[in-house]
Amino acid sequence: xxxxxxxxxxxxxxxxxxxxxxxxxxxxxxxxxxxxxxxxxxxxxxxxxxxxxxxxxxxxxxxxxxxxxxxxxxxxxxxxxxxxxxxxxxxxxxxxxxxxxxxxxxxxxxxxxxxxxx
Amino acid sequence: xxxxxxxxxxxxxxxxxxxxxxxxxxxxxxxxxxxxxxxxxxxxxxxxxxxxxxxxxxxxxxxxxxxxxxxxxxxxxxxxxxxxxxxxxxxxxxxxxxxxxxxxxxxxxxxxxxxxxx
Numbered sequence: 001x002x003x004x005x006x007x008x009x010x011x012x013x014x015x016x017x018x019x020x021x022x023x024x025x026x027x028x029x030x031x032x033x034x035x036x037x038x039x040x041x042x043x044x045x046x047x048x049x050x051x052x053x054x055x056x057x058x059x060x061x062x063x064x065x066x067x068x069x070x071x072x073x074x075x076x077x078x079x080x081x082x083x084x085x086x087x088x089x090x091x092x093x094x095x096x097x098x099x100x101x102x103x104x105x106x107x108x109x110x111x112x113x114x115x116x117x118x
Numbered sequence: 119x120x121x122x123x124x125x126x127x128x129x130x131x132x133x134x135x136x137x138x139x140x141x142x143x144x145x146x147x148x149x150x151x152x153x154x155x156x157x158x159x160x161x162x163x164x165x166x167x168x169x170x171x172x173x174x175x176x177x178x179x180x181x182x183x184x185x186x187x188x189x190x191x192x193x194x195x196x197x198x199x200x201x202x203x204x205x206x207x208x209x210x211x212x213x214x215x216x217x218x219x220x221x222x223x224x225x226x227x228x229x230x231x232x233x234x235x236x
Contacts, residue, residue, distance in 0.1 A: 001119040001142075004135040006165070008223055013131070017122040024119075047124070105126055 003028045005035050011043040011112055012036065012074070013105065017050040025061040032065055036074045043112035044069055047105050049080030054088050063094045070098065075116060077101065079108040121146045123153050129161040129230055130154065130192070131223065135168040143179040150183055154192045161230035162187055165223050167198030172206050181212045188216065193234060195219065197226040 003024065006013040012035055020028070035041065046062075048054075054062075066076045077100040081089075089096065100115070102108040121142065124131040130153060138146070153159070164180075166172075172180075184194045195218040199207075207214065218233070220226040 001136050004122060004133040006124065006131060006133045006223060008131075008227075013124060013126075015122040015124045018119050105124060109126075 002031055005031060007035070007039050007041065010041055010116075011045065011109065012039065012041045013045050013047070013109075015047040015049070015105070019051070019053065020058060022057050022061075025058050029061055029065045029068070033068055033072065036069060036072050041074050042116050044074050044076045045079055045105060045108040045112065046076060047079045047108065048082070048085060049104065051080075051085055052082055054085045056088075056092050059089055059092050059094050063096060066096065066099055075100070075112060077108040077111050079104050120149055123149060125153070125157050125159065128159055128234075129163065129227065130157065130159045131163050131165070131227075133165040133167070133223070137169070137171065138176060140175050140179075143176050147179055147183045147186070151186055151190065154187060154190050159192050160234050162192050162194045163197055163223060163226040163230065164194060165197045165226065166200070166203060167222065169198075169203055170200060172203045174206075174210050177207055177210050177212050181214060184214065184217055193218070193230065195226040195229050197222050 003014060003016060003020070032044070069076050079102045081101060100111055102111045121132060121134060121138070150162070187194050197220045199219060218229055220229045
């Protein structure tokens with residue numbers, strides 16, 4: 001099953017609520033870029049609140065998809081990063097320096113709104 | 119994989135984007151009621167834009183979950199019902215008379231906001 005991507009006005013919302021396997025991650029990457037292209041979305045919120053662990057492959061895909069979205073003109077905000085996930089990302093050298101982060105979905109939307117307007 | 123439920127302020131958003139099997143449907147029913155209980159959400163939008171066909175079991179679960187959410191105090195708006203899905207629902211005698219509907223996610227949120235406030 002692929003990860004649903006919700007369109008809300010100019011933004012796309014994604015909530016990852018289960019551990020995802022490699023195939024799902026790659027599928028998600030394709031789906032998101034495709035949806036950005038089709039909808040002309042200017043902002044994306046990826047909520048990781050329910051993700052408790054992350055492996056190196058998923059972390060890399062996540063880092064890549066953020067850079068790719070950025071190239072396509074959509075700003076990504078990551079929300080709800082848990083302690084163990086933050087530790088893994090930094091341990092793997094994925095610093096996500098250009099990525100905005102926020103506590104939860106609401107804060108993520110506020111962040112996009114502040115930076116992009118509606 | 120279970121269907122993600124996004125919390126946005128007092129509302130819950132769900133987008134069903136793949137054909138779901140019976141087990142996923144039952145799991146979704148439990149997850150949604152559980153999330154309404156935990157978050158105290160007053161409104162729920164279930165977006166069916168990407169659902170092209172629906173069988174009798176899924177239709178019944180959907181009808182049930184709407185009635186159950188209502189009992190728990192959360193108003194449900196169904197959005198993006200496609201022609202084939204509308205036909206199936208009526209053919210099966212599931213009239214969803216008490217259910218609000220709207221064209222898409224944005225319209226669904228506007229409908230909830232009009233009826234419930236924030």
